[in-house]
Amino acid sequence: MRAAVFDPKLARPEKWLVLEEREQPRLGPGEVLLKVIACGVCRTDLHIVEGDLPALQPRIVPGHQIVGEVVAGVTADLPLGTRAGVTWLGGVDGDCWFCRHGMENLCDHPVFTGYSVDGGYADYARVRADFAFPLPEGLEAAQVAPLLCAGIIGFRSLRVAGVQRGERVGLFGFGSSASLAIQVLQAWDCEVYVVTRGENHRRAAEAAGATWVGAEDAKPPTVLDRAITFAPSGKVVVAALASLRKGGVVAINAIHLDQMPAFDYDTLLWGERQLRSVANVTRQDARDFLVLVRQLDLHPSVTEFPLHEANAALQAVKHETAAGSAVLVL
Numbered sequence: 001m002r003a004a005v006f007d008p009k010l011a012r013p014e015k016w017l018v019l020e021e022r023e024q025p026r027l028g029p030g031e032v033l034l035k036v037i038a039c040g041v042c043r044t045d046l047h048i049v050e051g052d053l054p055a056l057q058p059r060i061v062p063g064h065q066i067v068g069e070v071v072a073g074v075t076a077d078l079p080l081g082t083r084a085g086v087t088w089l090g091g092v093d094g095d096c097w098f099c100r101h102g103m104e105n106l107c108d109h110p111v112f113t114g115y116s117v118d119g120g121y122a123d124y125a126r127v128r129a130d131f132a133f134p135l136p137e138g139l140e141a142a143q144v145a146p147l148l149c150a151g152i153i154g155f156r157s158l159r160v161a162g163v164q165r166g167e168r169v170g171l172f173g174f175g176s177s178a179s180l181a182i183q184v185l186q187a188w189d190c191e192v193y194v195v196t197r198g199e200n201h202r203r204a205a206e207a208a209g210a211t212w213v214g215a216e217d218a219k220p221p222t223v224l225d226r227a228i229t230f231a232p233s234g235k236v237v238v239a240a241l242a243s244l245r246k247g248g249v250v251a252i253n254a255i256h257l258d259q260m261p262a263f264d265y266d267t268l269l270w271g272e273r274q275l276r277s278v279a280n281v282t283r284q285d286a287r288d289f290l291v292l293v294r295q296l297d298l299h300p301s302v303t304e305f306p307l308h309e310a311n312a313a314l315q316a317v318k319h320e321t322a323a324g325s326a327v328l329v330l
């Protein structure tokens with residue numbers, strides 16, 4: 001089978017991955033084999049190949065928004081031919097303190113798809129059956145893929161921020177995750193204020209029906225109940241904090257930030273404002289979000305790339321040149 005592999009010894013700037021032929025993976029107990037149909041390309045993949053996140057394996061096949069068809073290792077929930085999805089959380093130990101307290105996203109011994117184990121930038125992917133989700137019919141595989149990370153983690157961010165129906169919510173940054181989150185917020189009758197750099201992203205936010213849209217140095221015209229930041233920038237987090245009412249929450253949807261600048265406690269955090277990071281997702285987040293996908297009829301816009309252009313797909317994410325989410329289609 002073909003696999004696009006990140007090997008730090010072979011990687012070059014903008015040519016991070018090499019395409020290679022390798023044996024189909026052999027299944028262990030509790031695993032299913034997916035024939036990959038589509039795999040989303042996420043900013044986290046870029047953090048992996050650019051070394052912002054430390055390498056966990058000497059060589060890795062990235063990709064953690066996998067849509068595939070079950071071709072071996074079937075279970076009662078995943079009969080042969082089932083279209084299944086796999087997220088960033090590829091497994092947990094099930095018995096650490098966090099797993100036992102309903103916080104499996106914070107597991108001490110997690111498996112991360114496309115980071116600690118091989119992911120979906122390949123013709124086949126071996127995944128844990130209990131971390132593969134049967135997917136709703138009626139959506140193109142390429143459109144489902146970005147829902148599996150950008151969508152679910154955006155949804156979790158709304159939960160972490162504690163968004164209530166009808167509130168005023170700020171989205172700082174407007175990439176693929178925010179463009180899905182806004183649709184959920186609108187279904188909850190929220191007013192959505194978008195602060196983002198880049199004319200394209202501002203136009204996209206306006207087209208998506210945001211209540212107000214501003215450039216990166218603009219301040220929303222009203223105080224916000226909640227804010228979610230999507231840009232990997234500490235400066236943006238502070239700007240989000242500065243837009244909150246007392247008791248408001250900023251949820252940081254970024255696995256990596258450049259750095260957190262110093263900020264004034266008395267005016268920005270005092271008054272029980274909260275700053276929270278969003279780490280991974282739980283299987284319940286995925287199940288709940290997939291129900292919502294059906295109800296809201298979410299159709300993310302995507303730019304498709306063939307597997308042998310995986311580097312071009314990553315470049316499109318890096319330089320923000322793809323319309324919507326970048327997706328590999330096999």
Ligand SMILES: [Zn+2]
Pocket residue numbers: 042043044045064088149150
């Ligand atoms: Zn991701």
Ligand SMILES: [Zn+2]
Pocket residue numbers: 092093094095096097098099100104106107108109
């Ligand atoms: Zn655990």
